[in-house]
Amino acid sequence: MKEAFQRKVSVRGSQKFSDIVVKEPVRVAAGVLGVKEALRHSFKEMGVVRSMTALLDMNQQEGFSCPSCAWPDPEKPSKIAEYCENGAKALADEATTATIDAAFFKKHSVEELSQLSDYELNTFGRLVEPMILRPGSVHYEPIAWSEAYSVIAHQLKALNSPDEAIFYTSGRSCNEAAFLYGMFIRAFGTNNMPDCSNMCHESSGVALSETLGIGKGSVKLEDLYDAEVVIVAGQNPGTNHPRMLAALAKCKENGGKVISINPLEESGLVTFKNPQHVEGWVGKGVAITDLHLPVRINQDIPLMKLILKKLATLDALQNDIFDHEFIKDYVDGYEALIADLKTYDENELLAQCGVAVDQVNTAVRLLAKKSKIVVCWAMGLTQHKNGVANIQEYVNLLLLKGALGKPNAGTCPVRGHSNVQGDRSVGIMHFVDEALNKRIEKYLGFTPPSKEGYDTVGAMKAMYEDDAKFFMCLGGNFLMAASDTEYTAKAIENCDLTVQISTKLNRSHLVTGKTALMLPTYGRSEKDIKAGKLRRITVENSMGQVRKSRGLLKPIADTIKSEPDIISELAHTFFEGKHSVDWQALGADYELIREKIDLVIKGFENTEERAKGAGYYLPNNVRELDFSKLPNGKAQLTINKTPKHELKSDEYMLMTIRSHDQFNTTIYGLDDRYRGVYNERRVLFMNAEDMETLHLKKLDVVDITSTYDGVERKAYKFKVIPYAIPKGDLAAYFPETNVLVPYNHFADKSKTPISKSIKVRIHKV
Ligand SMILES: Nc1nc2c(c(=O)[nH]1)N[C@H]1C(S)=C(S)[C@@H](COP(=O)(O)OP(=O)(O)OC[C@H]3O[C@@H](n4cnc5c(=O)[nH]c(N)nc54)[C@H](O)[C@@H]3O)O[C@H]1N2
Ligand SMILES: Nc1nc2c(c(=O)[nH]1)N[C@H]1C(S)=C(S)[C@@H](COP(=O)(O)OP(=O)(O)OC[C@H]3O[C@@H](n4cnc5c(=O)[nH]c(N)nc54)[C@H](O)[C@@H]3O)O[C@H]1N2
Ligand SMILES: [Mo]
Numbered sequence: 001m002k003e004a005f006q007r008k009v010s011v012r013g014s015q016k017f018s019d020i021v022v023k024e025p026v027r028v029a030a031g032v033l034g035v036k037e038a039l040r041h042s043f044k045e046m047g048v049v050r051s052m053t054a055l056l057d058m059n060q061q062e063g064f065s066c067p068s069c070a071w072p073d074p075e076k077p078s079k080i081a082e083y084c085e086n087g088a089k090a091l092a093d094e095a096t097t098a099t100i101d102a103a104f105f106k107k108h109s110v111e112e113l114s115q116l117s118d119y120e121l122n123t124f125g126r127l128v129e130p131m132i133l134r135p136g137s138v139h140y141e142p143i144a145w146s147e148a149y150s151v152i153a154h155q156l157k158a159l160n161s162p163d164e165a166i167f168y169t170s171g172r173s174c175n176e177a178a179f180l181y182g183m184f185i186r187a188f189g190t191n192n193m194p195d196c197s198n199m200c201h202e203s204s205g206v207a208l209s210e211t212l213g214i215g216k217g218s219v220k221l222e223d224l225y226d227a228e229v230v231i232v233a234g235q236n237p238g239t240n241h242p243r244m245l246a247a248l249a250k251c252k253e254n255g256g257k258v259i260s261i262n263p264l265e266e267s268g269l270v271t272f273k274n275p276q277h278v279e280g281w282v283g284k285g286v287a288i289t290d291l292h293l294p295v296r297i298n299q300d301i302p303l304m305k306l307i308l309k310k311l312a313t314l315d316a317l318q319n320d321i322f323d324h325e326f327i328k329d330y331v332d333g334y335e336a337l338i339a340d341l342k343t344y345d346e347n348e349l350l351a352q353c354g355v356a357v358d359q360v361n362t363a364v365r366l367l368a369k370k371s372k373i374v375v376c377w378a379m380g381l382t383q384h385k386n387g388v389a390n391i392q393e394y395v396n397l398l399l400l401k402g403a404l405g406k407p408n409a410g411t412c413p414v415r416g417h418s419n420v421q422g423d424r425s426v427g428i429m430h431f432v433d434e435a436l437n438k439r440i441e442k443y444l445g446f447t448p449p450s451k452e453g454y455d456t457v458g459a460m461k462a463m464y465e466d467d468a469k470f471f472m473c474l475g476g477n478f479l480m481a482a483s484d485t486e487y488t489a490k491a492i493e494n495c496d497l498t499v500q501i502s503t504k505l506n507r508s509h510l511v512t513g514k515t516a517l518m519l520p521t522y523g524r525s526e527k528d529i530k531a532g533k534l535r536r537i538t539v540e541n542s543m544g545q546v547r548k549s550r551g552l553l554k555p556i557a558d559t560i561k562s563e564p565d566i567i568s569e570l571a572h573t574f575f576e577g578k579h580s581v582d583w584q585a586l587g588a589d590y591e592l593i594r595e596k597i598d599l600v601i602k603g604f605e606n607t608e609e610r611a612k613g614a615g616y617y618l619p620n621n622v623r624e625l626d627f628s629k630l631p632n633g634k635a636q637l638t639i640n641k642t643p644k645h646e647l648k649s650d651e652y653m654l655m656t657i658r659s660h661d662q663f664n665t666t667i668y669g670l671d672d673r674y675r676g677v678y679n680e681r682r683v684l685f686m687n688a689e690d691m692e693t694l695h696l697k698k699l700d701v702v703d704i705t706s707t708y709d710g711v712e713r714k715a716y717k718f719k720v721i722p723y724a725i726p727k728g729d730l731a732a733y734f735p736e737t738n739v740l741v742p743y744n745h746f747a748d749k750s751k752t753p754i755s756k757s758i759k760v761r762i763h764k765v
Contacts, residue, residue: 005136009114009511011479011489012739013121015717018670020680020699022721026673028285029238029245029268030085033673035275038088041668045096050553054091054525057552058083061613065549067094067172067524068663070415070542071241072221075614084242084275086660089668094503094523095553098125105131105140114510118480118735119667119681121505127520128557135514145561148517149573155470155497155515156574162189162449164469166459169195169428170476171417172524174537174549176593177563178419179601180586181474182427184571187446187579191453192468193430196476197420198456199483200379202750203387204413205424210388211395211636213629216421218410218622219374220543225250227408228372232289233261233300233394234380234756238268238674239660241414244376245272249286257290257366261300262380263655263729264685265292267674291362296354296726297653298384298757302642303353303360304393308400309341310364321368323402330625331399333637340639352642354726371401372408378416380655383756387747389640396637404635405625415542416664418524422540425618426601430455435602443599445580456482457751460743463491471513472499474563475521477506480665483741483753484713501566506665520560526551528562535562535590538611540618546607547615564590647728647759652690654704655756656734656741665735672733677721684762685723685731694762696720702762704732708742715739717765730760 042051057063059073066083068090083091104124110133113121130148131140143151159165167185169178185193197205205215212218224230224247237244245268248258260269269292273285295303315321327334350357367373375398381390395411403409415421427436430453437448454462460482462468471478471492482488492498495513502509503523509516522528528535528551536550561569568587575583586593594607603618610616621627627635645653659681661669671678675685684702696702697720704715715737725731734755745754 007138008111011485011511013507014115014117015682017682017717017719018679020683020719021678022698023676023678025676026267028271028273029674030242030273030275034085037673038085041089042092045092045098047097050095050097051092054095054553055083055088058087058091064524064551065418065539065547067091067418069241070418070421071243072541072543072545073614074221086239086242086663090663091525093122093663093666093668095525096125099128099556100124100126100505101128102131102142109138110140110510111138114507118507118665119670121507122666122668124505126504126556127502127518129520129559131518133512133516140518143517145569148519149570151515151517152472152497152499152570153574156188159469163192164467165190166192166194166454166462166468166471168459168471168473168476168478169193169423170474171196171420171423172475173423173563174419174539175422175426175546175597176537176590177474177567178423178428179426179593179597180564180567180571183440183444183581184567184583186440186448187571187581188574189449191430191432191449191451192459193428193453194456194459195423195428196417196481197424198751199481199753199755200416200420201382201413202752203382203747204377204391206750207388207391207395208411208413211392211638212404212411212622213627213635214621216544216620217412217542218404218620219412220617221247223408223410224248224374226254226372227251227256227374228370229257229259229366231259231261231373231375231394232269233375233377235376235378235414236266236268236657237414238266240378240658242268244414245288246274248272248288249274252286252288258288259291259293259363259366260289261293261295261303263294263297263726264731265294265724291359291366293355293359293363294726297655297729298386298643298645299353300381300390301386301393301640302349303355304397305341305344305642306346306349306353306360307363307367308396309344309346309349310360311368311400312338312341314364314368322400323371326402327400330627330635331637332630332632332634337396337637337639367401371403373398373401373403374408374410374412376412376414378414380756382747382752383754384643385745385747385754385757386640386643387752388749392638393640399635399637405622410622413542419539421542421544422538422546425540425603426597430458436600439600443596455751457743457746457753460484460488460491463494466494469496471495473508474501477508477665479508479511480506480735480738483738483755484743485735485739487743501563504666519566521566522551522555522560522562524549524551525553526555527553530588537590538594538607544618544620545615546604546611546618548611564593645757645759650761651759652728652730652762654730654732654737654740654758654760656737656758657731659733662733675723680719681733682718682736683732684718684720685725686720687725687727687729688722690727691720691722694764696764698722701765703765704737704740704760704762706740706742706758706760708745711742713740713742
């Protein structure tokens with residue numbers, strides 16, 4: 001029998017070292033250097049005119065929404081510049097003038113390209129032509145758009161069941177594209193809709209839905225300004241949400257206190273110079289954090305329990321620490337929680353969390369008499385086996401303090417991708433929402449499937465085990481974002497057809513199914529004009545506010561298409577024009593899509609008008625203190641177990657984090673300025689005492705191994721850097737370390753991979 005053709009592509013790419021430079025970590029975030037860096041990237045990628053035009057429009061009310069993170073815009077944006085260094089870098093990366101066309105792929109095979117690093121792959125520029133990689137070939141070749149749709153439609157029809165197809169979504173797509181995509185997938189017949197949020201804030205969604213009745217945060221941007229205490233837990237805003245620092249600085253000016261809870265003392269949380277103010281250019285900057293609690297990795301639950309226990313002891317004496325009226329009216333489970341706290345030993349909790357007792361006591365003092373408390377968090381809480389419980393333990397604090405449903409208090413899960421929250425709102429989900437299904441039936445005229453689909457982890461397994469044969473991605477880089485890279489690669493290579501709708505080249509275009517399609521699309525900053533009409537999209541930010549966005553740059557090529565165009569044409573081809581939904585009409589007119597969104601998606605209303613300017617807030621039951629959908633009609637306190645890792649004597653706990661020069665799997669550069677590392681990403685941050693125990697010197701090279709269920713996974717060649725990190729803990733960058741994350745270890749309930757607590761051993765090479 002003839003051997004099946006297998007491309008010899010590299011899953012890991014180049015593992016060569018660059019010339020590393022290590023300096024002291026920087027203690028001041030943003031400021032003039034941030035602006036300089038932003039402009040340097042922009043000018044290099046886009047040229048001066050394109051850069052300045054775009055930067056001045058970004059996040060302005062009539063402009064376009066930043067393609068980077070989901071932090072909201074102030075009601076009155078700064079007239080000069082409502083963007084940050086990393087937003088500017090994201091823009092420069094998307095709006096680069098470099099392009100790769102058919103000639104490029106004729107010259108370079110996927111096997112050759114796959115030998116490069118992710119950083120190198122991203123430098124080539126924008127994809128401008130639809131391309132196909134045919135079975136038995138190692139070169140992409142051009143394909144007409146209409147033919148590409150036919151290839152997909154044909155493949156979908158050839159499947160034994162619609163459930164053999166999987167459709168992924170990354171969080172950059174606008175509401176209009178995500179709605180069309182989600183509805184087409186249901187009309188086709190499956191709920192197999194994994195999305196990036198499964199790897200991201202899914203734990204937050206589950207934790208908040210169970211306790212407060214909505215999977216989103218409750219605060220608005222302005223709530224942060226007059227909060228008495230803001231807790232920033234498991235989040236690095238200086239790099240990942242820089243404009244949040246301006247809000248924290250405002251809170252400080254108004255007398256608020258900031259507590260950061262993080263194994264690392266991240267630069268942005270130390271001092272911030274606001275580049276939007278003159279004093280940010282010349283002054284000393286604002287000290288952001290009043291108290292830093294260097295918790296050990298995944299020991300937030302013991303730390304919070306200790307704080308709650310100490311607060312409960314004070315409350316038992318004074319009766320004015322917890323908000324008893326609020327608890328009586330709105331909260332379930334008070335007695336049980338207090339009784340459970342009594343079963344814990346303070347010294348044990350202290351030892352587990354690794355924070356000094358004085359620091360814990362300071363936190364208790366800061367919180368004791370305050371009720372306007374906001375808790376902000378991101379991946380440091382969600383990406384653990386007990387990710388859901390982590391968040392619920394922080395929610396316990398807010399409920400006991402009555403810090404919900406009033407101004408300047410509440411939950412603030414800080415979202416990742418710029419429209420990840422909107423995509424979920426408009427229907428990208430693997431689970432079944434019966435009320436939504438009824439509305440789809442009523443307003444779109446077809447019966448959606450009622451069986452739960454695959455999430456990210458389920459999708460990997462289904463492809464690996466040959467239960468799925470078709471994989472389509474609306475943006476993203478599934479191969480590098482998902483855990484267990486080698487396993488995921490095999491899963492993807494098992495597929496008959498993989499389809500990427502993308503702006504830029506990444507490894508998911510190189511490690512593919514037997515046939516692969518690459519469909520180039522617009523970035524957020526580009527002008528989307530059809531039939532002479534400028535089209536606007538809508539997005540939802542981290543605080544549930546929906547607003548319009550329109551690009552202003554000339555599209556990189558007239559051969560690319562918008563996401564709604566691609567999806568509607570595909571749906572039209574698949575149904576051959578015979579379906580209850582007129583897909584082509586929707587694709588042609590985004591206003592029509594918004595009309596359908598208003599009908600089908602709960603909470604959206606008159607979006608066409610209301611999303612103008614600053615936009616409008618979607619309904620939020622926590623803001624209204626309406627917990628009627630929860631047991632006993634009340635918000636739920638929860639009893640969470642403390643995590644046990646049972647590390648062996650030679651094992652360490654590794655968290656995989658972002659550098660300052662990347663957006664997820666897109667690597668802009670090789671520097672991590674705030675952490676003092678230049679020109680290299682293959683580094684391992686380690687406590688100096690641990691290095692001594694292992695006889696390791698600065699910049700020694702090590703391999704990292706994780707062992708789960710008897711399977712060894714290895715990441716090769718990392719340079720060790722001594723760093724202020726708790727003993728026993730390690731940090732390294734993702735996606736290089738995703739090879740270590742086992743596909744079958746993830747958070748209880750939310751199935752978010754355990755990317756922040758991987759047990760590893762290290763070996764000097
Ligand atoms: N420039 C830029 N912006 C981005 C992104 C990007 O890659 N680049 N990504 C976007 C996306 S999709 C997301 S989800 C967000 C991610 O935003 P973040 O969550 O801030 O990103 P990470 O780098 O994963 O940082 C996690 C932080 O949690 C800390 N941490 C790790 N483990 C623990 C723990 O057990 N307990 C506590 N308390 N802290 C812990 C780490 O030290 C680190 O500071 O940013 C978004 N914005
Ligand atoms: N170990 C580890 N793994 C992680 C994480 C971690 O902290 N540690 N974080 C997880 C998190 S929080 C997330 S959100 C995921 C991210 O997972 P993804 O969202 O899948 O990955 P990205 O790197 O954001 O995707 C980048 C690609 O998206 C495409 N793209 C960019 N803009 C657009 C656009 O406007 N439209 C379209 N169609 N395509 C576009 C480009 O081709 C680019 O190469 O990774 C997860 N993986
Ligand atoms: Mo994310």
